[in-house]
Amino acid sequence: MRPTRNPSRPHRRRTAGRPRSFDRDKVLDGAVEVFWERGYRSTTTRDLEAALGLAPSSIYNTFGSKRELLNAALERYERQVTDRLVTPLETSTDGLAALTEFFTALGRWIVDHRPRGCLLINTTSEDVRVKTVGMERASQYRLRLRRALQRAIKRSVAAGDSYGDHVGSRADLLLGFVLGLNVASRAGASTAELERMVRAVRKQIDDWQLDKSTSRSFTHFRKSP
Amino acid sequence: MRPTRNPSRPHRRRTAGRPRSFDRDKVLDGAVEVFWERGYRSTTTRDLEAALGLAPSSIYNTFGSKRELLNAALERYERQVTDRLVTPLETSTDGLAALTEFFTALGRWIVDHRPRGCLLINTTSEDVRVKTVGMERASQYRLRLRRALQRAIKRSVAAGDSYGDHVGSRADLLLGFVLGLNVASRAGASTAELERMVRAVRKQIDDWQLDKSTSRSFTHFRKSP
DNA sequence: CACAATTTGGAGCGTATGCTCCAAAAACCA
């Protein structure tokens, strides 16, 4: 065991040294791209060196190991997804409309990044034996997203837009569908297929809405004996 | 280039030779297990040799390469899933009841194999650059499953159990959810979480049912102005 | 400028990995 510095938390410099020639966040963005396309296991350190334009010593000096670089990349990826998709859903005061907007934005995100799916999900899918940090991260992300979905449904109930029973179930349904969309993209679904799926979930959300003359609830009522 | 025989289609023997000491299908079952747990990329040929109890020459003589072994394993895996889950759905004459049974069986399957998810989906998630046979296979499987789901919904419409609009959308919703369930398992969802998800989709299917006094459709009607 | 501190380039180390090669083994057939 050699006494190695913890690369993730650099101590304050006592005296000066040669400064870094690259921007840490830009490099992480590059790492996200590579891992996202090739997966963790199929990405070699030489792939990373080439894509990031860095020598191995720079990478290892800054991030410590390939696995830690992945973790840092995952953190950055998650924040970008969260900022663009989850936070708007969380901060919205709308109910079902917020859900519709969320799925519209998600659909755009997924189509834009087709066929790469979700980096977080992809990395958890590679080897079940290694308990990755990605898995912990994905669990927390799932929890957070489900909570946001459920709260939007509750807001719609409070506004009288939607019926009030099994709110949690509907959140679970949506959560499962979000995961499914990502994996459909990764598994090679066409843009048309993905967009059709997004329309499907939005239609279902529409059907949860009460008092909408064009909605299925009317048909529903009319067909009842 | 050496003239190599095509291992996947052994020609009929002209004269005898030493017979194989193992059962091809049992070996494939073993390969499914290994690939399912570790993923393709993290499975080494030595892992396979150990798990299958075979020498490398036996594996390569029989299957040709690691990739071809995966393809053969995928084929076998797909048939098992199909027999247990998809065929019952396709051959059933029920409508929504067939869907409920399908998701019950799927839930059991997924919980039984937690946290391995779906081998087909997992293998498509590893490296987006290589156009795997698994990806083609997964696309066809998705198509087939969607068709089966849609037909069940249509049967329920024909039987007067369900309203008749946007049948395709509902099939897409269910299809996306199936994919989501698998990836939730792989991503470390607990048994409780998975079962909750299955209950959620079954509740939604229930809500598609007309003329059921305990169903949400009644609430739906009652709450309408 | 000398010195300490840090990063950079890049050679290269030890092991892992997919696969091959070949002699020995084990079957059928004449």
Place this chain on the structure above:
DNA sequence: TGGTTTTTGGAGCATACGCTCCAAATTGTG
């Protein structure tokens, strides 16, 4: 039984891979 064909065990090859090491470069400081 001798001949032919195929499989089996396992040594081993060529490359890939994660990572290390170190001299040179580049900064601030005294």
